Structures are given as structure tokens and as C-alpha cells.
Amino acid sequence: MTFQMDTVRTTDNYLEIQWKDDVKPSRYPYFWLRDHCHALHSMNQETNQRQVDTFSLPVDLKAVEAKLSEDGSTVSIRWEKEEQKSIYPASFLREMATTGLAKSDHPSSLWTADEIAGHLPTVSYDDVMAGDEGLKSWVELIDYYGFAIVDNTPATPEATEALARRITYIRETIFGGFWDFTANQAFADSAYSTVEIGPHTDGTYSVDSPGYQMFHCLEFDGTGGESIFVDGFRVAEEIRTRDPKAFDTLTSVPVPAQYLGDGVHLRAEHPIIGLGRDGTLQQIAYNNYDRAPFRLEDDQQDDFYRGLRLFNELINDRCFQLRFGLRPGTVVLFDNWRVMHARDAYQGHRRLCGAYLNKEDFLSKLRVLRKG
Numbered sequence: 001m002t003f004q005m006d007t008v009r010t011t012d013n014y015l016e017i018q019w020k021d022d023v024k025p026s027r028y029p030y031f032w033l034r035d036h037c038h039a040l041h042s043m044n045q046e047t048n049q050r051q052v053d054t055f056s057l058p059v060d061l062k063a064v065e066a067k068l069s070e071d072g073s074t075v076s077i078r079w080e081k082e083e084q085k086s087i088y089p090a091s092f093l094r095e096m097a098t099t100g101l102a103k104s105d106h107p108s109s110l111w112t113a114d115e116i117a118g119h120l121p122t123v124s125y126d127d128v129m130a131g132d133e134g135l136k137s138w139v140e141l142i143d144y145y146g147f148a149i150v151d152n153t154p155a156t157p158e159a160t161e162a163l164a165r166r167i168t169y170i171r172e173t174i175f176g177g178f179w180d181f182t183a184n185q186a187f188a189d190s191a192y193s194t195v196e197i198g199p200h201t202d203g204t205y206s207v208d209s210p211g212y213q214m215f216h217c218l219e220f221d222g223t224g225g226e227s228i229f230v231d232g233f234r235v236a237e238e239i240r241t242r243d244p245k246a247f248d249t250l251t252s253v254p255v256p257a258q259y260l261g262d263g264v265h266l267r268a269e270h271p272i273i274g275l276g277r278d279g280t281l282q283q284i285a286y287n288n289y290d291r292a293p294f295r296l297e298d299d300q301q302d303d304f305y306r307g308l309r310l311f312n313e314l315i316n317d318r319c320f321q322l323r324f325g326l327r328p329g330t331v332v333l334f335d336n337w338r339v340m341h342a343r344d345a346y347q348g349h350r351r352l353c354g355a356y357l358n359k360e361d362f363l364s365k366l367r368v369l370r371k372g
């Protein structure tokens with residue numbers, strides 16, 4: 001969408017722009033403007049990096065003239081005490097018309113098992129691999145629902161890894177990069193066994209928990225082992241509504257987690273329900289197995305266990321548990337900052353491969369694909 005500027009004018013302290021579609025004018029302080037100049041002398045056009053020296057600019061600098069280009073696409077500014085003019089694209093000025101950091105632009109559909117079971121967000125392997133249109137469909141579904149399935153994926157680690165790399169590079173962790181595992185006790189973690197694992201997110205012991213996780217079951221010859229996925233944001237909103245006190249506890253207590261074994265001692269703290277700067281849900285970080293010992297004052301300790309019990313009760317309530325068996329050919333990629341995963345105990349042989357992706361890299365790809 002292009003926004004047309006109607007008039008521009010300089011006042012004592014700011015540039016004022018009247019947009020054709022807006023009733024009130026936008027105002028830009030002069031120092032901020034000069035600091036964000038898009039002209040060659042102030043911004044590196046290849047790297048999009050600032051190259052004006054912010055700290056040598058006169059604090060009280062003033063504009064003496066503002067001019068709109070013929071086609072209305074840019075504004076040029078002439079400054080007091082400076083030869084060079086500054087240039088600003090209309091799109092940039094429109095984007096910066098309001099103060100405050102951009103609201104998280106993540107419309108999403110929170111779900112209970114019944115609400116999602118009948119229509120799991122699904123794309124085909126061939127579409128994702130064929131081009132950006134299929135890839136964009138996949139990442140948009142994950143951003144909206146917190147997970148998406150890729151069906152008809154060749155049941156090989158190679159095809160699975162290629163799928164992950166369609167989005168971005170793979171996140172290395174103590175488990176390696178792309179992993180392919182069975183119940184072989186390869187690491188000091190229950191994933192490498194056949195036991196039941198309750199709903200959790202991975203990497204609570206990591207300062208930057210893996211943003212996304214991919215699973216592809218390559219071989220299964222046994223019983224049990226059904227997978228479970230829970231929309232942690234839906235559970236969080238349930239708690240926010242049902243029990244504000246518990247919500248306050250779960251969003252404010254930094255819970256330490258640790259990975260002790262395999263020659264490492266990883267440790268990090270996260271509130272179980274993490275909020276962004278604008279109070280929106282940002283990250284669920286929950287793994288009761290990896291929660292490290294910590295003490296709170298007695299009354300706070302009681303509140304914490306009370307909140308934890310409510311959280312645990314809801315994530316284990318079948319109404320929030322989407323259950324299905326991972327089978328060869330069906331890949332699931334889910335948001336590990338939102339969707340918890342779990343596994344029933346199983347008997348027999350089960351081979352799973354997959355990978356972690358960083359939150360920032362997935363969102364970067366989403367932005368790039370949206371720009372087209």
C-alpha cells in the first residue's frame with residue numbers, strides 16, 4: 001500500500017507531514033530525522049546501515065526547508081549549517097509516523113484439540129520444495145497456528161533436512177545439528193528412551209530456547225508412542241481469564257532450568273509464561289523434568305506451586321491435547337516457544353529425525369517471504 005503525502009512543512013522543532021488519507025499530521029523531530037537520513041552520505045545503500053555520525057550532529061539542528069518530490073515519493077530537507085540535503089522515502093516516514101515500538105504483528109489462531117483436530121494445517125512436501133509460494137504457505141501456517149504438517153515427505157533424513165533448510169540454517173545444540181535418533185540413551189535425556197514424556201517445551205535451560213522444532217518419524221515398529229501437542233498460548237489465555245493471580249505468578253517468577261550431563265551444565269531462567277514488551281504472549285518455557293532447584297519465600301513458594309498445578313492440570317487436560325501418531329512421510333514443524341509437545345511411552349523400535357531452528361531466523365524468513 002502506498003501512502004500519499006499531501007503537504008510538508010517545517011516548524012521550529014519538527015517536520016510536519018499531512019497525509020492524503022489521514023486527518024492528523026505526522027510530526028518528526030529534527031534530530032531524529034537527521035539521524036535517520038536515507039541519503040547516500042548518511043546511509044550505506046548496500047548494507048542498509050547508518051553511516052552518519054549520530055554523535056557529531058548538532059543537538060539543536062534545525063531544518064530550513066522541506067520539499068516534496070514531484071511524484072510525492074520522497075521528502076528532501078535542507079538543514080541549517082549543512083550543505084548536504086537529507087532524503088526520506090514516503091514509505092519510511094509513514095512507517096515511522098507513530099511513536100512506540102511496532103506492535104507484534106502476529107495474528108494467530110489459538111486452539112483446543114477439538115478446534116484444530118478436524119483441519120490440521122498441512123502443506124505438501126513437493127509444494128514446499130518447489131518454490132517460495134509453497135514455502136510461504138508453510139511458514140504462514142506455522143506462524144498462525146503454532147505448527148504445520150508437511151505430508152508426503154520422503155521418509156529419509158536427507159529429505160527432512162532439506163525441508164528444514166528451506167526455511168533457514170539448522171540450530172546447533174548439545175544434541176548436534178540435524179538429529180536422527182532412537183531410544184539409544186545417546187544423551188542424558190528421556191527423549192532417548194521409550195518412557196512417557198509429558199507436555200513440555202525444549203531448551204528451558206537455554207538462554208535462547210530453540211524457536212522451532214521439527215519431527216519426522218522415519219521408522220516405527222511397535223506400540224504406543226503417540227505424539228501430543230498443546231497450544232501453550234491457548235492454555236495461558238485460559239489461565240489469564242480463569243485465575244489472574246496464577247497468571248501473574250506464572251508470568252513473573254523466573255524459573256531456573258538446567259541440563260546436567262553429557263559434560264555440560266546448561267542453565268537459564270524463564271517465566272513459564274513469558275510476555276513481550278506490549279504484554280502479549282511471547283514464550284512458553286515449561287519442562288518440569290528440567291526445572292532446577294530454587295527457593296522462594298514461603299508465601300511466594302505456595303503461590304508458585306499453585307500456579308504450576310493449574311498449568312500442569314490444563315496442559316494434561318485432553319481438551320487441550322492434540323494427539324496423533326507421527327508416521328513416516330509426515331513431518332511436523334512447531335513453534336517451541338508456543339506449542340508444547342509430549343509423547344506416550346512406547347514399546348518396540350522408533351526412529352525420529354528432525355532439527356531445531358532459531359526463532360529469529362524463522363521470523364526473518366517470514367518477513368522476507370512476505371515482502372515477496
Ligand SMILES: C[N+](C)(C)CCCC[C@H](N)C(=O)O
Nearest residue numbers: 175189191201202203204287
Ligand atoms: C534433540 N532431541 C530433540 C532429539 C532431544 C532433545 C531433548 C530435549 C530436552 N528434553 C528438552 O526439553 O530440552
Ligand SMILES: O=C(O)CCC(=O)C(=O)O
Nearest residue numbers: 191197202227342343352
Ligand atoms: O520422541 C518424541 O516424540 C519427542 C521426544 C521429545 O520430547 C524431545 O525430543 O524433546
